Amino acid sequence: MKATIKDVAKLAGVSFKTVSRVINNESNVKAETLEKVRHAINTLNYQPNQAARNLAAMQSYAIGYVYDNPNAYYVIDMQKGLLTACHERDYELLIYPCDASSESIAENLLGMVSRSKLAGLVLSPPLSEMPEVLSQIAESGVPFVGIVSGSAPDIAEGRWVCVDDRKAAGQIVEHLIALGHKRIGFLSGDHSHRSTLERERGYRDALKKHGLVDDDTLRFDGQYAFNSGVEGIKALLSLPEPPTAVFACNDEIASGALFHARLHGLNVPQQLAIAGFENSPFSLQTWPPITTAAQPTNEIARQAGDMLISTIQERRTGKDTEKTKKERYFCPELLIRDSTRQEP
Template sequence: MKVTINDVAKLAGVSMKTVSRVINKEPSVRQKTYDQVMEAVKALNYQPNIAARNLAGTSSFAIGLVYDNPNAYYVIDMQNGVLSRCKDEGYELIIHPCDSTADDMEEEFRTMIKRSRLAGLVLTPPLSEQQKIIDLLDELGILYVRLLSGRSEDAEHSASNCIFVDDYTAAYEITEHHIAHGHHNIAFVLGDKEHKSTSERLAGYLDALKAHDIALDESLLFQGTYSFESGVQGAKSLLANNNEKGITAILGGNDEVAAGALFAARLMNIAIPEQLSISGFEDSPFSRQTWPKLTTAHQANNVISEHAARLLFSKARGNRKQDKELQTVFTPSIVVRESTGRRSQ
């Protein structure tokens, strides 16, 4: 097997960060430490690759997590996952929130990378889905890993720097959960239109209806955003006029949306789940802070982001075989709670 920087660090009895400093001939390393590391390098015949040296050569020893998401729980989970890997590798983590719709996004990325001397980036949706950002990072020669909404077939035909979340399958299964409980008039409050997760979750919902010979009623679709307020607005619109559409279940684009829909239903004196079943997506703390607690799809964002960081460091070492092994698809699993039940007769 190929000797890695981790092997050198173990033999020398130092951290990977120290090995990187020695290899890049930084003046701050003590002579005794330098000699220990070089002896280990010689004993193992370690040959650092260019990508690894680029990663190790940044003075800040930092990677970046870039996001545009108003959900604080999502951001914290993503941050904790990447940070746990950074600690193991001896690197710092720089968090960079931004507006993915801003006209000067490319310039913002250039400035951030130059100012922080970042070694690599973990990109979350919708930034990871923007080709202009990907093209810019390729132009700058920056290592990156993309978190994307997608299925197994997407992973098979993608580059090795992508981690996928199968929103389609999870949405299909949640919709089937409602159908199995006798619901046919199932409304859907969608998330942000520009997020691929929105279109993937919608596709799963539509295909589940089709598989059970349930005709689509487009009036049961509400285009919203991934926010509590959107859930409130969507539910009020869908359930207006004493629920003249006969809706018995609502699918929320995420848990915030579902929590908002539940709140609106309670204001309208609709019993949950006796008169209306509601489900969310992602299994964020929102899903456990409502009453009743929300049925949802568990998405382990901390595990997903830690895996993305692991892939980033693997790519830095030029381990192509490991890169392909680390590229994977995470499928959220259904968590059934008290907010869903059988359709009342």
């Protein structure tokens, strides 16, 4: 089996960061430590990733944003936030859409880093939530920041912007419960995204907290798409005892549900309350406008870019990278609109 950078660190009795500094020819490594690491590299016949060596050999002032997400509004907001961070720090931004399901996705990303002479990467879901991809990028020594739902993955070399989807989803469902709803449907997004799982956990947390039955028939497995909302609400409304309220995993799903409900003569919110998530333009392009959780994607991206650039600069100057916080947190806020609001 091919040796990894973690194997080298273990044999040399040093940290992953120290091995990375030796590989990248940084000057702040003691001679004794340098000798131990080089001996471990030779013993294990470890071959550092070429992308990492190329990265260390230059002073690049460009970062990459890598994504596989069909939601154009999310991607645009991410780009805006990252561009703000780059302009503030005199960096350039390269946008790289990709296919996260490709078997060679990690190799493709590292090859792109090398060819484009990038100093680091920002990853959004689902790429930021794929352990194998994260491990290979970490092993290469390429600095990266991942935007994730819930808690940070157990990859010490990365930096993370964490979004508390679970808490925000719970707040939405508690809002629906406070309005008197007892049968609340859940329209999920793709299960390859941790945000789907976290939002479903928040939904179930709220039901449990208020002693409501967690009925499997009220949950519809779908995708982050308008048509999924149409199909989902169609299935839920066909139940012998349909829900009086629905929480959708994002605003695009919610708008599909709202479209179908109104098309079939249902009064929203009097007969069916509908809530979404993210506060995307979809939530305002419907009638009535949709209750949602305001997720500050632009600011999340700006913080991710700022964190990545700080990490890159600290590595170059030999400063302790612990100065840059490893995690930053956001919790989307409940935004009540007419799709759930009832007249007094």
